[in-house]
Amino acid sequence: DQQVKQNSPSLSVQEGRISILNCDYTNSMFDYFLWYKKYPAEGPTFLISISSIKDKNEDGRFTVFLNKSAKHLSLHIVPSQPGDSAVYFCAAMGGFKTIFGAGTRLFVKA
Amino acid sequence: NAGVTQTPKFQVLKTGQSMTLQCAQDMNHEYMSWYRQDPGMGLRLIHYSVGAGITDQGEVPNGYNVSRSTTEDFPLRLLSAAPSQTSVYFCASSPLSGGSASTDTQYFGPGTRLTVL
Numbered sequence: 001d002q003q004v005k006q007n008s009p010s011l012s013v014q015e016g017r018i019s020i021l022n023c024d025y026t027n028s029m030f031d032y033f034l035w036y037k038k039y040p041a042e043g044p045t046f047l048i049s050i051s052s053i054k055d056k057n058e059d060g061r062f063t064v065f066l067n068k069s070a071k072h073l074s075l076h077i078v079p080s081q082p083g084d085s086a087v088y089f090c091a092a093m094g095g096f097k098t099i100f101g102a103g104t105r106l107f108v109k110a
Numbered sequence: 111n112a113g114v115t116q117t118p119k120f121q122v123l124k125t126g127q128s129m130t131l132q133c134a135q136d137m138n139h140e141y142m143s144w145y146r147q148d149p150g151m152g153l154r155l156i157h158y159s160v161g162a163g164i165t166d167q168g169e170v171p172n173g174y175n176v177s178r179s180t181t182e183d184f185p186l187r188l189l190s191a192a193p194s195q196t197s198v199y200f201c202a203s204s205p206l207s208g209g210s211a212s213t214d215t216q217y218f219g220p221g222t223r224l225t226v227l
Binding site: 004006009034041042043044045046049089091096097098099100101102103 | 141145150158166200202215220
């Protein structure tokens with residue numbers, strides 16, 4: 001029973017365009033939602049988070065949107081750059097536990 | 111400041127062998143955790159700790175033991191390795207904030223790739 005789902009295993013985007021990565025969750029009790037970025041042979045690195053009481057959070061080129069009624073969040077990257085090519089994990093936090101999605105591999109083509 | 115370090119980077123075990131994956135952090139973080147990453151499944155929480163002497167189970171704790179005798183170290187023990195434990199293991203740490211792990215300062219180690227034959 002996956003509580004956090006990323007239904008797109010991969011996404012390919014042209015440099016300069018917008019990348020939109022999606023995530024769905026099932027548990028209404030999560031307090032925070034996070035996005036992590038992961039390069040091969042490295043650990044994940046934190047990208048951006050959003051509290052469950054907000055609907056948008058922005059940090060430079062990265063914006064996360066939260067739709068609680070739909071139990072859906074998305075990460076927007078504008079403009080996309082080749083260095084953004086990585087695996088992106090959506091995660092949900094409740095107390096001391098973090099549940100991760102399976103990840104979406106983003107390819108940004110130059 | 112080394113951050114979160116993990117040893118070894120790679121390990122091959124035979125079924126039934128035991129071993130300890132080491133994790134250390136030098137940021138004085140109270141919260142530490144272990145995850146495993148398998149293809150198509152993302153990262154799954156194995157065990158976590160909110161301070162020395164305090165540990166608890168995550169999503170997939172079976173087959174793994176942990177202890178936290180110091181703030182810096184959080185080793186993960188496999189008592190009798192099984193092929194199903196073949197995975198990449200990540201350790202992470204963060205400060206506590208508002209009664210839970212910090213939401214934006216969780217640091218991950220580089221991972222240990224474990225193969226059980």
